[in-house]
Amino acid sequence: MTASDQPQPAGDIAVTPVIKRKGRVAAVAAASGMAIGAQAVPALEVTHEGIPGDRHAGFLRPADVRVPWFQRGEPIHNERQVSIVSVEELAVIAANLGIDHVEPEWLGANLAVEGLPRFSFIPRGTRLFFPSGAVLAVTDQNAPCRIAGAEVARHCGGKDGLALRFSAAAKRLRGVVAHVDRPGAIRVGEAFHIRVPEQWVWCG
Amino acid sequence: MTASDQPQPAGDIAVTPVIKRKGRVAAVAAASGMAIGAQAVPALEVTHEGIPGDRHAGFLRPADVRVPWFQRGEPIHNERQVSIVSVEELAVIAANLGIDHVEPEWLGANLAVEGLPRFSFIPRGTRLFFPSGAVLAVTDQNAPCRIAGAEVARHCGGKDGLALRFSAAAKRLRGVVAHVDRPGAIRVGEAFHIRVPEQWVWCG
Numbered sequence: 001m002t003a004s005d006q007p008q009p010a011g012d013i014a015v016t017p018v019i020k021r022k023g024r025v026a027a028v029a030a031a032s033g034m035a036i037g038a039q040a041v042p043a044l045e046v047t048h049e050g051i052p053g054d055r056h057a058g059f060l061r062p063a064d065v066r067v068p069w070f071q072r073g074e075p076i077h078n079e080r081q082v083s084i085v086s087v088e089e090l091a092v093i094a095a096n097l098g099i100d101h102v103e104p105e106w107l108g109a110n111l112a113v114e115g116l117p118r119f120s121f122i123p124r125g126t127r128l129f130f131p132s133g134a135v136l137a138v139t140d141q142n143a144p145c146r147i148a149g150a151e152v153a154r155h156c157g158g159k160d161g162l163a164l165r166f167s168a169a170a171k172r173l174r175g176v177v178a179h180v181d182r183p184g185a186i187r188v189g190e191a192f193h194i195r196v197p198e199q200w201v202w203c204g
Numbered sequence: 205m206t207a208s209d210q211p212q213p214a215g216d217i218a219v220t221p222v223i224k225r226k227g228r229v230a231a232v233a234a235a236s237g238m239a240i241g242a243q244a245v246p247a248l249e250v251t252h253e254g255i256p257g258d259r260h261a262g263f264l265r266p267a268d269v270r271v272p273w274f275q276r277g278e279p280i281h282n283e284r285q286v287s288i289v290s291v292e293e294l295a296v297i298a299a300n301l302g303i304d305h306v307e308p309e310w311l312g313a314n315l316a317v318e319g320l321p322r323f324s325f326i327p328r329g330t331r332l333f334f335p336s337g338a339v340l341a342v343t344d345q346n347a348p349c350r351i352a353g354a355e356v357a358r359h360c361g362g363k364d365g366l367a368l369r370f371s372a373a374a375k376r377l378r379g380v381v382a383h384v385d386r387p388g389a390i391r392v393g394e395a396f397h398i399r400v401p402e403q404w405v406w407c408g
Binding site: 013016019021048059060069070074075076077079116117118121122123124125127129135137139140141179180181182195196197198199200201202203204 | 217220223225252263264273274278279280281283320321322325326327328329331333339341343344345383384385386399400401402403404405406407408
């Protein structure tokens with residue numbers, strides 16, 4: 001941190017300035033239909049509604065168990081168009097589960113990135129800029145779910161208890177979800193940069 | 205703060221737990237056409253696209269000077285469907301400008317709320333729940349702009365230099381912008397509650 005990176009006071013709230021970093025696209029995957037599992041592909045085309053053909057595409061999505069203040073299935077704003085994980089955190093999940101590796105597509109992730117520490121904590125409002133011009137905006141930390149756990153277990157020959165242990169093993173390591181700010185292609189191997197907005201903590 | 209409200213460590217990142225608070229709707233206003241100024245109304249109906257007829261309505265919006273990494277006018281995800289200010293912060297802006305008061309509709313705000321301290325710092329991802337069932341989601345802190353400053357000056361008889369001084373006087377007091385998670389009506393005088401999501405600061 002340089003002096004200008006230090007949090008600046010705003011009244012009694014410390015504001016952390018904008019942060020810029022770079023990462024690399026390690027893998028991209030697309031799902032078809034309603035399955036959680038995705039297939040690795042060389043490039044992903046995103047539109048303003050997300051990934052065409054993906055079950056998470058659309059400006060709206062049906063409310064699920066993650067947002068219990070809505071009725072299941074009612075249409076709400078879609079903050080989950082794209083799911084992004086990091087290679088480094090997948091390795092930690094695998095170690096926590098005692099398995100060799102976890103593939104991003106087992107979790108239904110659309111992108112796996114590398115080079116950004118503690119990726120699951122990249123805050124809401126962060127923009128990811130890709131060489132094609134595509135821009136994603138982070139909307140939330142993702143949370144592990146039992147469906148993803150079952151998929152991991154299936155790929156590991158149904159290893160005993162793996163599905164049940166997944167949520168704890170993947171907590172705060174499950175990446176982030178994002179929406180599409182600007183359409184474009186996202187390709188394996190390319191570098192991208194991120195802009196993390198000002199951050200602070202509001203305590204009421 | 206009780207013991208359970210204390211930040212919980214997640215690796216080396218401190219996570220502040222979910223916070224719930226209550227506020228009250230002090231005023232609602234709707235704009236018509238492209239003018240920044242809005243008109244006070246008793247109730248505001250919001251849809252998934254925002255406020256019908258408002259220039260900020262839609263799933264997409266044209267990029268503006270706030271997002272200089274886009275070309276002016278290109279369509280991007282709309283995080284600015286609804287603008288919300290607080291009565292307490294408007295009073296501070298007025299005091300900073302040396303004028304008697306600032307009305308929310310001068311700033312093109314759709315809602316003015318009261319009872320929530322340091323309202324402009326309510327973080328991204330916070331949900332506002334209204335009695336009708338309407339739910340708004342905070343997407344960003346709003347920033348003062350020269351157009352709003354000119355409108356304040358116009359309402360104050362073009363008082364010398366007011367428009368130029370507005371940005372500094374309103375910095376971090378300009379409220380937040382939001383999108384609509386669930387449609388419904390928002391009415392003057394009603395209480396609402398908010399759910400602030402987990403918070404942390406990512407430092408790379």
